[in-house]
Amino acid sequence: MQTTSNQQSSAETLALRAMTWLLDDTDRLQGFLVSTGASPADLALRATDPGFLGAVLDYLLSDDVLITGFCDASGLPYTAPLQARAHLPGFSQMHWT
Numbered sequence: 001m002q003t004t005s006n007q008q009s010s011a012e013t014l015a016l017r018a019m020t021w022l023l024d025d026t027d028r029l030q031g032f033l034v035s036t037g038a039s040p041a042d043l044a045l046r047a048t049d050p051g052f053l054g055a056v057l058d059y060l061l062s063d064d065v066l067i068t069g070f071c072d073a074s075g076l077p078y079t080a081p082l083q084a085r086a087h088l089p090g091f092s093q094m095h096w097t
Contacts, residue, residue, distance in 0.1 A: 004087075008050065011084035015053035018060050018081065019043065021070050028066070032059050054088035057081050 022028045023043070033040070036055050046052035060066045060081050071078050 007087040011057075011087035012048075012050060012053050014076075014080060014084040015056045015088065016047065017074060018070055019047065019053070019056045021073060022056070022059075032056070035059050035062070051089045054085060054090045057085040057088065061085060 022032050032038070036059060038046075038052075038055070042052070060070055067078055067081055070076075071080060
């Protein structure tokens, strides 16, 4: 069983992997920058900020194509980004009822 600290660390690692995946494609990166209002400089300056990493996962979670693309490329189950997001600041589970 992971402690809360370990869960956050694992979530941050997954978010960094997602950010790297976004960086590998100009269109994906541009979509993230436009969606979040972040600048290219923010990527380096805020890469260790758990709140910013949460925004990376929020962007990923906004589109099924992004989720499946990242998970397929990373060998992760499609549920991994949402599970990781739950352990970073600012998470709010959507209720569709």
